[in-house]
Amino acid sequence: MMSAAPAAAPLPASAPVAVVGAGAMGAGIAQVAALAGHPVRLLDNRPGAAAKAVDELRATLAKLAAKGKLDAAQADAAASRLTAVASLDALADAALVVEAIVENLEAKRALFRDLEARVGEHCLFGTNTSSISVTAIAAGLARPERLAGLHFFNPAPLMALVEIVSGLATDPAVAATLFATAAAWGKTPVHARSTPGFIVNRVARPYYAEALRLVSEGAADTATLDALYREAGGFRMGPFELMDLIGHDVNFAVTSSVWKAYYHDPRFTPSLVQEELVNAGYLGRKSGRGFYAYGEGATPAAPASAAPAPCPATITLFGASSAANALAQRLGAAGVAHGRSPAADDGRLAEADGAVLYVTDGRTATRRAAESGVAATVLIDLALDYASAPRLALAGALQCPEAARTAAIGLLQAAGFAVAELADVPGLALMRTVAMLANEAADAVNQGVCSPDAVDAAMRLGTNYPCGPLAWAERIGPAAVVAVLGHLAATYGEDRYRISPFLQQRVHAGKDLH
Numbered sequence: 001m002m003s004a005a006p007a008a009a010p011l012p013a014s015a016p017v018a019v020v021g022a023g024a025m026g027a028g029i030a031q032v033a034a035l036a037g038h039p040v041r042l043l044d045n046r047p048g049a050a051a052k053a054v055d056e057l058r059a060t061l062a063k064l065a066a067k068g069k070l071d072a073a074q075a076d077a078a079a080s081r082l083t084a085v086a087s088l089d090a091l092a093d094a095a096l097v098v099e100a101i102v103e104n105l106e107a108k109r110a111l112f113r114d115l116e117a118r119v120g121e122h123c124l125f126g127t128n129t130s131s132i133s134v135t136a137i138a139a140g141l142a143r144p145e146r147l148a149g150l151h152f153f154n155p156a157p158l159m160a161l162v163e164i165v166s167g168l169a170t171d172p173a174v175a176a177t178l179f180a181t182a183a184a185w186g187k188t189p190v191h192a193r194s195t196p197g198f199i200v201n202r203v204a205r206p207y208y209a210e211a212l213r214l215v216s217e218g219a220a221d222t223a224t225l226d227a228l229y230r231e232a233g234g235f236r237m238g239p240f241e242l243m244d245l246i247g248h249d250v251n252f253a254v255t256s257s258v259w260k261a262y263y264h265d266p267r268f269t270p271s272l273v274q275e276e277l278v279n280a281g282y283l284g285r286k287s288g289r290g291f292y293a294y295g296e297g298a299t300p301a302a303p304a305s306a307a308p309a310p311c312p313a314t315i316t317l318f319g320a321s322s323a324a325n326a327l328a329q330r331l332g333a334a335g336v337a338h339g340r341s342p343a344a345d346d347g348r349l350a351e352a353d354g355a356v357l358y359v360t361d362g363r364t365a366t367r368r369a370a371e372s373g374v375a376a377t378v379l380i381d382l383a384l385d386y387a388s389a390p391r392l393a394l395a396g397a398l399q400c401p402e403a404a405r406t407a408a409i410g411l412l413q414a415a416g417f418a419v420a421e422l423a424d425v426p427g428l429a430l431m432r433t434v435a436m437l438a439n440e441a442a443d444a445v446n447q448g449v450c451s452p453d454a455v456d457a458a459m460r461l462g463t464n465y466p467c468g469p470l471a472w473a474e475r476i477g478p479a480a481v482v483a484v485l486g487h488l489a490a491t492y493g494e495d496r497y498r499i500s501p502f503l504q505q506r507v508h509a510g511k512d513l514h
Helices: 024-035 049-066 072-080 105-116 134-138 172-184 205-216 222-231 239-246 248-261 272-280 322-333 365-372 402-414 430-446 452-463 469-476 478-492 501-509
Strands: 017-020 040-043 082-085 096-099 124-127 147-152 161-166 188-193 315-318 339-341 350-352 355-359 377-380 391-396 418-421
Touching: 017 024, 024 040, 024 049, 024 072, 024 096, 024 147, 040 049, 049 072, 049 082, 072 082, 096 105, 105 124, 105 134, 124 134, 124 172, 134 147, 147 172, 161 172, 161 452, 172 188, 188 452, 205 222, 205 239, 205 248, 205 272, 205 430, 222 239, 222 391, 222 418, 222 430, 239 248, 248 272, 315 322, 350 402, 355 402, 365 377, 377 402, 391 402, 402 418, 430 452, 430 469, 430 478, 430 501, 452 469, 469 478, 478 501
Parallel strands: 017 040, 017 096, 040 082, 096 124, 124 147, 161 188, 315 339, 355 377, 391 418
Antiparallel strands: 147 161, 315 350, 350 355, 377 391
């Protein structure tokens, strides 16, 4: 586990901050620093780019003030602190230089070498790289200990997260000062060690990878899966619409980069489905077509929902799990009669006119039915909150009689769910995805990349997940997550689903994940 960095004071607001690179990220960082009270010098090697960015930032600040989102005096003061400069020599007195130039190792190394010859010995260097090793960037410096990653997320003025990334040579005191400074700027910083993808770009990979595998296996269409991730999982966007927004060329490149950097670890293997989209030029919104069609005349894809089924005549709920209690509450609110029984030895959630419902444990319904001898097995997927989710997925065993499948659908519809019928894939959709997100987060902790609190904060704030992966795993139950991963590994026979040692240790010790 990553050791705690020493506490430190932030840079004083009077300390000059320089930003090199006047693109969207650099300009956004300059705005954040100016609003925090720093004199800011903005430099770009494109003629006129820095001056144009400063003019646009001043206009942005004025608009925020006009809309009442920023005090007018504060906006004017921040605007007055922004200065466009034309050479590195103008950055000589900077206390911090933030680099936000092209993602190219040699370009970044050359810039910092040039800066080192001009700035004072106490000046700190921050790189906004999202994908290049901080250790490698610093390697060309006489004093590599002064450089750390200062990774903002786009748009920098709005996104709360900043990853403070320590390379092999980074002085812990430098990382601590940058952490405190980012906090003073109103951000939520997290410490990370320089490894491929840092925290967010690494831990987010399963959100795309598992969804892409579900489509490749015919679990459901993309609109149905996206609706499940949003409405049952609480994610702001489903994975397919999110990949269309990001751009498949960008998303595929990031996945490929992390996969190669981890020496082709199967956990990060890129998807052939996405590669085909890239090869076809179907890059998402920016090209007018990805998983969905965009532009004039395009019709939004609608999720598939099961046809209305009759409410079962007899319903019995077992145990007092969150799913059982939520079903009882929802059925009661709808005036649907049902019984309650103690928890069953086989973990069943409900019985409805012969159907036996379970929350998925990573096995297929068909395998579970074969192993239990209960042919009428129907599995339901995970939900962030079974009490409020408007949609829920289920899958029946191949052995399941059609009448039992219909009864299970009728039960969930009587409880107010729109029901998505999935093919009988292991772990269904949300359960396998959340289990893999938690597993990747656990491995990041196990490998000393970050702390449990940092990974949860990073994924909530950097990707807008509804819950941190480890916190979500604690809600499900760490032992249940380990069981899901074990069943996925047994089904696929792939190292992709190997269980993080951190998860295993915490389960064996009976401890939570924080």
